Amino acid sequence: MSLPIYLIGARGCGKTTVGQALSQALGYAFNDTDHHLQLSTQRSVAEIVASEGWESFRARETESLRAVTAPNTVIATGGGMILAEFNCRFMREHGQVIWLNAPSDVLAERLEHQPEAAQRPTLTGRPIAEEMGDILRERAHLYRQTAHHEVNAMQSPDRVVEQILQSLSLARAS
Numbered sequence: 001m002s003l004p005i006y007l008i009g010a011r012g013c014g015k016t017t018v019g020q021a022l023s024q025a026l027g028y029a030f031n032d033t034d035h036h037l038q039l040s041t042q043r044s045v046a047e048i049v050a051s052e053g054w055e056s057f058r059a060r061e062t063e064s065l066r067a068v069t070a071p072n073t074v075i076a077t078g079g080g081m082i083l084a085e086f087n088c089r090f091m092r093e094h095g096q097v098i099w100l101n102a103p104s105d106v107l108a109e110r111l112e113h114q115p116e117a118a119q120r121p122t123l124t125g126r127p128i129a130e131e132m133g134d135i136l137r138e139r140a141h142l143y144r145q146t147a148h149h150e151v152n153a154m155q156s157p158d159r160v161v162e163q164i165l166q167s168l169s170l171a172r173a174s
């Protein structure tokens, strides 16, 4: 039995994309807190926020984190998971935490190509590039202090997976 691996980082850093590939490489299950929340409520992030507000979404997000936590599982977390101190402590205590870090202009460009507005309603009401700069300035220290390892998320998804495996000393000799 191995501890879960939590991927953290801002919107667009690749938690879902890389998480799926990493789970395949390890033969682990994959789960995603945004996806779990969507399935359990039958509503999108935008719908939950519109009807209940961000505070309620954040409380539901914590429940999703607890619900998806299981051994031998790669878990892609919502971009704001680190906003609650409880979540940060929970992830560090229950598994290995990896921060997928990339600069705000790279992340904003990815999101402009694939906005997925139902999953990523605006956080500030500002244009994506400005919002991403603000969000990273506010959150970078939280991602950094929560993570056991930081990986450069500007590389290809396969390369990011390799780096995570190396960080965790899970790389297979080839």
Ligand SMILES: Nc1ncnc2c1ncn2[C@@H]1O[C@H](COP(=O)(O)OP(=O)(O)OP(=O)(O)O)[C@@H](O)[C@H]1O
Pocket (backbone or CB within 6 Å): 009, 010, 011, 012, 013, 014, 015, 016, 017, 018, 034, 076, 077, 078, 079, 110, 111, 114, 119, 120, 153, 154, 155, 156, 157, 160
């Ligand atoms: N390493 C990468 N290189 C280039 N593009 C990437 C990379 N990782 C992800 N992408 C692209 O960026 C977009 C966002 O990726 P993804 O949905 O995996 O991010 P996320 O971190 O899960 O975001 P969210 O926090 O909103 O769930 C997608 O279009 C995906 O194809």
Ligand SMILES: O=C(O)C1=C[C@@H](O)[C@@H](O)[C@H](O)C1
Pocket (backbone or CB within 6 Å): 010, 011, 034, 045, 077, 078, 079, 080, 081, 119, 120, 121, 123
């Ligand atoms: O960065 C954030 O605060 C968010 C990121 C997404 O994964 C979703 O969890 C939601 O849109 C909030």
Ligand SMILES: [Mg+2]
Pocket (backbone or CB within 6 Å): 015, 016, 017, 032, 034, 076, 077
């Ligand atoms: Mg995701």
